[in-house]
Amino acid sequence: MHVRVLLFIILSFSKIYAAQAELNVEDAQSKSQGIILYNQLKFESATPFLQKASDAGDHEAQYFLAEALRKKNHFMNPEARKWYEASAKQGDLYAMIQLGRSENDICDITQDCPTPQKKPIEWLNQAKKIAQEKSKLGNAEAMYLMYEITLDESWLQKAALAGDAQAQYWIAIGYKQGEGFFLPWKRSEEIEKWFKLSSENGNPKSMMEYAALLYEKGDLDGFRYWNEQAALVGNAESVYNFGSYLAHEPDTFGFPYDPVKAYSLISSLRILDGGGGMKVNVEYKLPIIAAKLTSSQISEANDLSKKWALSHPPLSFFPDKLSR
Structure with missing residues (x-):
């Protein structure tokens, strides 16, 4: 289980592509740090790290840089389009799809964007052709992208049956x-089946949904297990919930009382001061x-928080890679 979850985190952003730009150690570290910050919704902080790896030619860094620039500005701007196009020219399907969706964006209406390399429909058709070819080879992620391109529900079903956790x-x-x-009753069974499969394939959002379903069925052991699993992979909301439950704030679900570990988990979330609203939650909780701890226990919790950060995946809000 743990191996599959870690593989989901490591590979979820790069399953379709072989390496196209050989990054040196410094640029690879910049890319990794940029994606971590992006997933923490710190788009401003992520930009210089992603810029460095993008300048070195990495298509995935170029895609996330374009996403960060678009989200910072709340619309497509010339710089974002430039990096989407640089990524798409290297075969990045996500970049092609975003360019395909960009028709009549604000920068087109205001004529701020440079003349595009291709029309949106041309990028979309190119992405569709590549995704179809990869789907024939059994690539589940490509099947999911076919759904995103066509909105044909049959592709979502194919991707799910092929094991894509997002689908x-x-x-x-x-x-x-x-x-x-x-x-x-059959609807309930199907909902539970797919959340369970997605959870087992490492999707933290499904873990939270599946945990809630188990709670409704009276399975508190299952509820506690999947809440903890979602926290262990770094899902920010789950870390907050897990810490709150360990502090018995609230004491509803039968978690063992461990306020030191609870403080360590909640305090680790203080770095999430970008989007997502976590800062407000932490300042409240x-x-x-x-108030339940001595000063020495707080010191112990701070040390535990540092150890947690070193031994677990980075905190993340797990935003969809193909955002709207």
Whole structure:
């Protein structure tokens, strides 16, 4: 289980592509740090790190740089488009899809963007052709991207059946929201099945959903297990919840009382001062937990927090790679 979860984190941003730009150690570290900051919704802080790896020619860094620039400005701007196009020229499907979606964006309307290398539909058609070829070879991520390109639900089903955790998550979400036709009990079974599969394939958002379903069924052991698993892979919301439950704030789900570990987990979230709203949560919860501890216990918790950071994946909000 743990191996599969770690593989999900390591490979989720690069399964489709072989290495196209050989980065030196420094540029590779910049790329890694940039993606970590991007996943923490720190787009301003991520930009210089991603810029360095992008200048070195890495298509994935170029894609995330374009995403960060677009999100900082809340719309497509000339710099973002430049990096999407640089990434797409190297075969990055995500960049092609974003360019394909960019028709009539604000910078086109205001005529601030340079003349595009291709029309949006041309990028989209190119992405579709490549994704179809990879899908024929059994690439589950490519099947999911075919769904994103075509909005054909059959591709989402194919990707889920092929083991793509993101597709499995969205299948479950769709059924949960009422899509499809089922007998009432069959719908519940399908929702649980797909959240479970996605969780086992490492998707932390599914872990949280699956945990909630298990709680509704009275399976507190399962609820506690999947909450902890989501925290162990660095999901920021789950780390916050896990810490709160260990401090018995609230004492609802039968977690062992461990306020020192709780303080260490909640305090580790203080670095999330970009988007996501976690800073407000931490500022509210941490003093409540601190009131339960002595000064020596707080010192112990701070040491534990440092050890946690070194032995677990970086904190992340796990934003969808193909954002809207």
